Amino acid sequence: MPLSIGQVAERTGLSVHTLRFYEKEGLFAMPVRRVGGQRVYGDAELDWLYLCTRLRASGMPLPLIREYAALVREGMTTVEARLSLLREHRERVAAQMEELQGCLDLVSRKVAMYEDHLAADGDDPLWTRPPVN
């Protein structure tokens, strides 16, 4: 069950470089090492890493993840702080999704316009001028 950095890279899809980089950036203070200095990853680390990838994928910048990691390390006294950090992130993600939805709508309208134009075989009715861009 204890994994080497290479195995974790394989499982998570992150590169070995990225894992070390994340550690250097303070995403997880994990001085758990084998005798030769090699990193050892267990279930806890994998779980945390999974959370990190989700936070990254939703646009949380590394410094903020580091902050959250620091709070977690601090212990149960930081629960309120963690909660508000997560809530703020949730709001940002929701906003981001709304914006994406707007973009998606626009693109879909454009796709529909082009499809109509092609279906009309260049012979657009008066109320459907060919799309400009």
Add this chain to the structure above:
Amino acid sequence: MPLSIGQVAERTGLSVHTLRFYEKEGLFAMPVRRVGGQRVYGDAELDWLYLCTRLRASGMPLPLIREYAALVREGMTTVEARLSLLREHRERVAAQMEELQGCLDLVSRKVAMYEDHLAADGDDPLWTRPPVN
């Protein structure tokens, strides 16, 4: 109605720098200039710029927008190419939204966990251990 770069910057929220940068990157081949060499923007440019911002906001990289711009400039012979480019982008945006939704779900679950923990006043029931991170 013809606007200067500064006015366009004000209206779009993009910086003057960014507008010139976009032009340099080929996002719009617009050599429409006043006598002194100053750029002039009309409705067509504003529309196109709006589309550009939506595409950027949905993660389309500049080179791809440039490619689309080139197709538009090429004329109506490139309609199929534009359509497929837009369709591909639409797919990417949809995928991105799904991923974001997954992240949002995870974050929301974590928020709920922390809220439960706080509501229980540190006295969590057996089936609700305090959250680890």
Add this chain to the structure above:
DNA sequence: GCTTGCCCTAGAGCCGACTCTAGGACCTAG
């Protein structure tokens, strides 16, 4: 005629997030 304010170009700088290189240690198998 000089200041003010907007515009121009070319090019440098910055930031975030990786990504890779150099140089070296350790361990195992042949």
Add this chain to the structure above:
DNA sequence: CTAGGTCCTAGAGTCGGCTCTAGGGCAAGC
């Protein structure tokens, strides 16, 4: 005992997308 594979650190490089600087032009108003 040496070759291969995986690991280590420190630090440099890359890439995308801006952002800013230096140095200068033009036009209006005092």
